[in-house]
Amino acid sequence: MGHKRWPRGLSLRGSTFQFRVRVPADLRADFGCSHVKRSLRTDSPSLAMRLGRQAAAEIDIMFEERRRVAGLAFEERLLASNDNVGVASTARRSSIAIVCDDRVLSPSRETENRPDALTLSAIYQRYLDDPTRRRCARTMLAHVTTRRVVEDIIGGATPIADITRETCRDLFEVLRSLPVNYNKKYSNVSARDAAAMGKSDQKVRTINPTNLNAYMARFGSLLNWAVAEEYIGRNPSKGLQLAETVHPLDRRRPFSIEQLRRIFSAPVYSGCKDEQAGYALPGSTVATGARYWVALLGLLSGARLNEICQLDVADIRLIEGVACLVISEESVTGGRDKSLKNKASARIVPLHPILLQLGFMDFVDRKRRSGAFKLFDDLPEGAKGFRSVAFSRWFARFLVRSSASAPQTCYHSFRHGFRDAARNARIDRDIVLRLGGWTTGGGQSEAADAYGVGYHPQVLYDAIAKIEYPGLDLTHLLQR
Template identity: 75%
Template sequence: MFEGKRRDAGLKYEEGLLASNDNTGFVARTGQSSIASVSSEPAMPSPREEERPAGPTLSAIYQRYLDDPTRRRCARTMLAHQTTRRVVEDVIGASTPVTDITRETCRDLFETLRWLPVNFSKIYSDLSARDAAALGKSDRQVRTINPTNLNAYMARFSSLLNWAVAEEYIGRNPSKGLQLAETVHPQDRRRPFSLQQLQRIFAAPVYTGCKDQEGGYAMPGPVIATGARYFVALIGMLSGARLNEVCQLDVADIRIIDGIACFVITEDSLTGERDKSLKNKASARIVPIHPILLRLNFMDFVEQKRISGARKLFDDLPLGAKGFRSVAYSRWFSRFLVSASANAPLTCFHSFRHGFRDAARNARIERDIVLRLGGWTTGAGESEAADAYGAGYHPRVLYDAIAKIEYPGLDLSHLMQK
């Protein structure tokens, strides 16, 4: 009313109030409620609501996570993440918005993994992960993945979701705590080789004389094996190194440091190649060469490789499909154990590492030095912060420790005579 008079007088007025006054007059004349007239119309979404995106997909988030430059992963870890990604996207759906992943979604993935056949992508390449799991559940003759592998799948998926929380793509991790209870004690997953197994391994024709280094390695003959078939097992037993760490060694990784012959276990190559990987940061280390290996003329073998121009110490091992020489050796070593009657449940090449740890305990080697020699992590805490100071143990200290590693009752004197 007042705004109308101001308008008629040529004065400034508020258009909104004028419209409100006009509407009030209209309501009064018609006797209808303005609220009622508005509510009678169907509610229409605003343009902003219509354009609101569903959010990044699981596939997009996975790619951002794996490409994150703040995280450093070795080739094997990346391979494991990629394997997990294929299964996760197969079950949940690559195009599923990450915000739509619920606890129920994660439980469904967990249940599918429980019945997933071993190597399903190779054996059942024509089946989806869900269909392969249904087969594994219905046919008990189908071997399914063990609890350790299942939990590894879930742990890697959970790390993705933790990252998504940190990056504020989602509010919480719906997979938290989804792990299958382990029924096997960690110490029972792998066992060290027994004395009898070690005796049979190093008394096999490979070490005493075989027909040849190919198919005749298990038959007695005049040939003493060389290269990987001779030295890799000995290095594993006397250094505690992981199989892949040994198989990927460059010739240049055998160095004299402060007068001590050492294995330099590293991802870096002096030639600039990037074909090595380590399990974790603690894996990078120097390990003095055990005196028994020195007496077995290991350094002469290294020098021959150097003179020949070889870059890889064990270039007699072929590269696997994923670029790891350890794959070929692992398969051969499994057959070798059977041929030497040295196979037993819960033992494999990794049993050398378990045996090394026991030998270090029995030699009363200081725990911190053992962790350095084996490339084991020290665990979080104040001690880990303190470990960041200084350059580490002198090679002589490490040599004096590793020289104490012995396996009572194991006679290797026949190797010294060859």
């Protein structure tokens, strides 16, 4: 993107964008410089443009605050603000430093932390930037999505001290009628207006109770943090949750044997027209990439969908002579495109004997020889950086086309089925939990579980080799 197309004030310094704005004439003596600038900490032009608009509003707020402190009347401040960049009413604040002629500028602590000066947006940014909280990429994405919706409904410029129980109840009621993916279906429509559509039209699919409660829980965690940091005295959203009508154990079910038979006898496995639009039509082509292997890996490893889809070729290794999946956020190339749900998710999972018989290691070797970095590079990288998003949507369609769809089942049902198969094989519970990345250990003593380096790969292989699904025959896959 050429610099002439960048918005006013945006520039590239090295590989990082920065935003620069002129100091109004009436404040130059106070600031001691003619311009202020802010590093946007990104090399992405599209993200820099959004952050630039945010920076303009935040700097506008800072100018307005300096005038207020100086004692200017409202009319004088309004007149002077015409010389600024940005609109204060839509301001969002962040913790990125503002620099004036290479000097870091910041409001005085008294001004910055005064209750009526702390906006919801400012508190949100401090919460997300808190270095004492470690969040994986997916969790951070969920918080960012929640922030966007909450600020749309409540208003990012609303002082944190003005958020009351009634404010939170209003947020709750709007969320109850919020259409699924409203920002994609109704572009340029506010969350509140989209919710009005969802409330008036019974055909519009709205977010389910689980997602609604997840929004409220994440917003509640922000307010709990604000209480702990003494920005507010109490959490006004406490207890605002919709009663679940489905028991947690019934939200997801393992695939039945009949469903598994239909999945693994579908044209993708028996022969389809092609691997793209013709995947559900009979033909002579057997899938070779993600559409063939990801479901099999889920069935025989119990790994989460994203853990599988983000694998590097280098993540399939021989460890002490055992072929394993190495599930980790780390990359041998130094890449940072992987994420895990929690600390326990980092683990090794030996390949099931059936995967070895089906030629999975031959597939890996072909990818390695081709110079591929990602094991499933045939999956597009989603807008949020997760290859699993595209596969999840395709798999939902695949279940329908293969007549394997049923209530409470989805890709995650493989994980439920793996857990049941491990129970039926009487595999030691501690080993199962480690194979699946469910916890750090057996649950008796976290301190004890922290000692040592864990099970030998051969022990884990001997355990996973016991996983079987009576009634499911995969021998036809050996003939491909």
